[in-house]
Amino acid sequence: MNRYSLWKYILILFLIGMGALFALPNIYGKDPALQVSPSRSAEVSELTEFQVSNALEEAGIAFKSMDLGLETLVIRFNDEETQLKAQSVVTESLGNNYVVAINLAPATPDWLAKFGAEPMFLGLDLRGGVHFLMEVDMEAAIAKADEAYMSDMRSQMRENKIRYKTITKNKSGSGILIRFKDENERDSGDELISKNFPDLDVSVPESNTDEAQLVAVMKEQVVLDTQKLALQQNITTLRKRVNELGVAEPVIQQQGLDRVVVQLPGVQDTAKAKNILGATATLEFRLVDEDHDPQDAVDGRVPAGSKLYRERSGFPILLEKQVMLTGESIINAASGIDGLNGGPNVSITLDGRGAKRMSHATRDNVGKRLAVVFIENKIETVEKGGELVQEKIIVEEVINSAVIQEQLGKRFQITGLDSTKESRNLALLLRAGALAAPIYIIEERTVGPSLGQDNIKKGFDSVKIGFVLVLLFMAIYYKVFGLVANVALALNLVLVVAMLSLLQATLTLPGIAGIVLTIGMAVDANVLIFERIREELRNGNSPQASIHAGYEKAFSTIADANITTLIAALVLFSFGTGPIKGFAVTLSLGIISSMFTAIMVTRGLVNLIYGGRRIDKLKI
Numbered sequence: 139m140n141r142y143s144l145w146k147y148i149l150i151l152f153l154i155g156m157g158a159l160f161a162l163p164n165i166y167g168k169d170p171a172l173q174v175s176p177s178r179s180a181e182v183s184e185l186t187e188f189q190v191s192n193a194l195e196e197a198g199i200a201f202k203s204m205d206l207g208l209e210t211l212v213i214r215f216n217d218e219e220t221q222l223k224a225q226s227v228v229t230e231s232l233g234n235n236y237v238v239a240i241n242l243a244p245a246t247p248d249w250l251a252k253f254g255a256e257p258m259f260l261g262l263d264l265r266g267g268v269h270f271l272m273e274v275d276m277e278a279a280i281a282k283a284d285e286a287y288m289s290d291m292r293s294q295m296r297e298n299k300i301r302y303k304t305i306t307k308n309k310s311g312s313g314i315l316i317r318f319k320d321e322n323e324r325d326s327g328d329e330l331i332s333k334n335f336p337d338l339d340v341s342v343p344e345s346n347t348d349e350a351q352l353v354a355v356m357k358e359q360v361v362l363d364t365q366k367l368a369l370q371q372n373i374t375t376l377r378k379r380v381n382e383l384g385v386a387e388p389v390i391q392q393q394g395l396d397r398v399v400v401q402l403p404g405v406q407d408t409a410k411a412k413n414i415l416g417a418t419a420t421l422e423f424r425l426v427d428e429d430h431d432p433q434d435a436v437d438g439r440v441p442a443g444s445k446l447y448r449e450r451s452g453f454p455i456l457l458e459k460q461v462m463l464t465g466e467s468i469i470n471a472a473s474g475i476d477g478l479n480g481g482p483n484v485s486i487t488l489d490g491r492g493a494k495r496m497s498h499a500t501r502d503n504v505g506k507r508l509a510v511v512f513i514e515n516k517i518e519t520v521e522k523g524g525e526l527v528q529e530k531i532i533v534e535e536v537i538n539s540a541v542i543q544e545q546l547g548k549r550f551q552i553t554g555l556d557s558t559k560e561s562r563n564l565a566l567l568l569r570a571g572a573l574a575a576p577i578y579i580i581e582e583r584t585v586g587p588s589l590g591q592d593n594i595k596k597g598f599d600s601v602k603i604g605f606v607l608v609l610l611f612m613a614i615y616y617k618v619f620g621l622v623a624n625v626a627l628a629l630n631l632v633l634v635v636a637m638l639s640l641l642q643a644t645l646t647l648p649g650i651a652g653i654v655l656t657i658g659m660a661v662d663a664n665v666l667i668f669e670r671i672r673e674e675l676r677n678g679n680s681p682q683a684s685i686h687a688g689y690e691k692a693f694s695t696i697a698d699a700n701i702t703t704l705i706a707a708l709v710l711f712s713f714g715t716g717p718i719k720g721f722a723v724t725l726s727l728g729i730i731s732s733m734f735t736a737i738m739v740t741r742g743l744v745n746l747i748y749g750g751r752r753i754d755k756l757k758i
């Protein structure tokens with residue numbers, strides 16, 4: 139009586155062994171590290187490794203190891219102070235073709251890593267995340283809105299046959315400057331703008347010339363609404379990009395009127411996060427100006443209505459100022475391989491409005507060349523006057539220009555990309571949505587305990603104290619059976635950590651609270667079983683029969699109690715956010731593992747101690 143089959147013991151040992159294996163990486167922790175990733179078309183190679191190694195040696199900075207992967211180079215250091223010194227040295231050495239990001243690299247031994255065992259992620263309130271403070275360029279948002287108004291004005295004035303000279307940015311002030319042939323045309327333009335553009339205030343500027351001019355400026359409330367909308371659109375886009383990164387429990391929130399805080403707890407590839415979040419890559423589709431010589435523009439004689447760009451090969455190319463379409467109209471993008479030349483491409487899908495604009499524009503321009511302009515905004519640190527200052531840099535280049543063979547519609551492809559990696563990144567950015575205005579990372583750091591190291595220590599101490607007190611109580615009150623329950627409790631803790639590591643879940647302070655609660659609840663099942671055994675003994679049953687009855691009769695009560703708690707935890711996970719989800723995850727995993735350890739593991743140990751032999755008394 140009270141014997142387990144061999145397969146049950148094998149199953150218990152297997153699960154415990156796997157739990158110990160996947161929990162073990164958490165003992166080794168993580169090393170402060172730098173992660174070097176290529177920016178766009180660059181590559182990380184042995185030459186990069188040699189260059190970084192030389193730069194660190196010349197600066198007298200020691201490093202633990204340097205690991206070259208497929209697309210990244212990870213340099214590990216002994217402490218964070220050395221890590222921060224090395225970041226500036228490596229960044230200066232590699233230049234703008236690479237992204238050098240602060241990271242925490244797992245110190246898991248190779249033999250463990252081969253099994254796929256990795257430490258669990260720690261939330262920002264513990265450690266292991268990255269914090270970005272990003273600033274939205276509000277001037278660019280206003281300029282972008284002005285560009286849209288200018289484009290619409292040109293179209294409407296042509297449709298209404300109002301003769302104007304130029305529609306440009308007002309260099310002597312804010313707003314848009316419209317120059318006309320004469321005063322009659324100016325009056326007609328004034329009437330048209332006042333009627334069709336109610337968001338603009340129109341006035342005649344004070345000018346030393348006799349030229350007929352108008353200045354259109356966005357109303358104050360419209361400017362505020364435009365800035366607010368740009369900020370909200372950027373937050374939405376950043377959320378989509380974070381989802382593309384697959385980050386657990388991100389924090390993306392507005393700070394002030396023009397800043398956004400992004401916290402990515404447990405993120406591993408901080409270089410990729412920095413690339414994707416900080417990039418403001420978008421596309422513009424413009425017709426090529428084939429009526430003028432690009433060399434004249436290079437010499438300083440840029441034709442009115444055109445703008446000088448450079449192709450990737452460095453050759454100059456003239457494009458019309460009027461934008462046919464922007465990245466805002468893109469609703470989907472997928473990278474692939476071009477069937478004609480075998481090079482990388484990106485398949486674009488437009489929304490209804492964008493498809494209509496593209497269809498009309500290409501219908502009237504079959505046989506002409508259409509250029510795709512890649513625009514990227516970024517901040518670079520440069521030295522001026524002996525001080526390091528941050529400068530905004532706009533990179534504009536023509537990645538593709540081709541003859542329009544037929545009228546384009548909702549779907550089409552762009553080619554001319556350098557690599558499949560660039561096509562994947564561009565597709566990701568376009569799929570996540572174009573930013574309404576450029577956004578710059580003005581602060582980046584790995585985050586330590588947000589509630590203070592003392593509070594973190596108390597969080598872990600609460601686990602230890604709760605664990606020890608429960609062990610003492612069970613050992614004193616239930617004797618041998620209490621020791622059996624203690625073994626199961628320790629294994630339960632190991633299994634919870636193993637499952638958190640296996641799922642790559644993020645442990646936060648609320649998650650620690652869930653573990654503390656699990657420790658208390660894990661012995662509930664054993665208390666029910668042991669009290670039932672004692673009751674059976676008081677009723678005069680034999681020790682073996684009492685053990686059997688204790689486990690059999692207490693099972694339904696244990697199942698009911700744990701299932702109801704599990705339902706509550708699942709509801710918390712479904713409707714909660716951030717820290718609440720962290721609490722629900724650890725609580726759910728704790729309930730599942732405690733059911734296994736408190737019932738199956740303890741029964742196996744009790745069967746090993748008392749099963750299959752005659753006993754007169756139980757130490758319970």
